Amino acid sequence: MPRSTSPGQTPDAAASGESTDSTRQRIVAAAKDEFARHGIAGARVDRIAKQARTSKERVYAYFRSKEALYTHVAERETTALVEATQLDPADLPGYAGILFDHFTARPDHYRLITWGRLELAESTDSTTSPLQATITGKLDKLRDAQRTGLLDPGWDPVDVLALINQIAMTWAGQPEIAAATDQAVDPSITARRAALVTAVERIFPRPD
Numbered sequence: 001m002p003r004s005t006s007p008g009q010t011p012d013a014a015a016s017g018e019s020t021d022s023t024r025q026r027i028v029a030a031a032k033d034e035f036a037r038h039g040i041a042g043a044r045v046d047r048i049a050k051q052a053r054t055s056k057e058r059v060y061a062y063f064r065s066k067e068a069l070y071t072h073v074a075e076r077e078t079t080a081l082v083e084a085t086q087l088d089p090a091d092l093p094g095y096a097g098i099l100f101d102h103f104t105a106r107p108d109h110y111r112l113i114t115w116g117r118l119e120l121a122e123s124t125d126s127t128t129s130p131l132q133a134t135i136t137g138k139l140d141k142l143r144d145a146q147r148t149g150l151l152d153p154g155w156d157p158v159d160v161l162a163l164i165n166q167i168a169m170t171w172a173g174q175p176e177i178a179a180a181t182d183q184a185v186d187p188s189i190t191a192r193r194a195a196l197v198t199a200v201e202r203i204f205p206r207p208d
């Protein structure tokens with residue numbers, strides 16, 4: 001008698017005792033690595049399938065295109081970034097340090113997002129993306145901080161956020177300089193973090 005399939009299982013998955021969720025998770029994990037290494041145009045679905053221990057056809061059964069797979073992975077990574085880097089408008093230097101810590105621990109995240117910025121700039125509606133919603137929320141926090149006296153109202157909140165993000169991602173965005181830190185007075189990661197936190201502190205000091 002043929003084995004029945006459980007909800008959420010394909011016949012092949014049921015035969016092997018494996019859930020489709022497990023296959024999908026492996027595809028997403030493999031895609032994250034592939035996109036971070038090669039970008040969207042350079043990524044290959046056959047390599048993703050091989051690393052995920054499934055077929056190319058199965059990848060397309062879950063995601064209609066390579067771009068759709070990238071979008072899914074990027075949105076998951078953005079969610080992880082948002083959860084790990086909450087903005088406290090009373091401690092903008094601390095926020096810069098948190099961003100630095102995230103991208104130091106997750107250089108693949110920076111590469112993954114950067115590829116999307118370069119390759120999907122004209123085809124993606126950024127106004128409705130999860131990242132844009134996050135940015136809007138942080139700008140609202142900065143405006144509230146200005147109204148309550150925690151932040152100098154002379155700054156445009158958009159400039160504040162852009163400057164802090166850029167400073168915090170200095171090392172992630174300049175690997176050629178990061179590779180030369182052996183020439184620094186103090187080559188440690190701790191020193192790099194302290195330098196950028198101090199830079200933000202001087203521009204946007206913590207309130208007394």
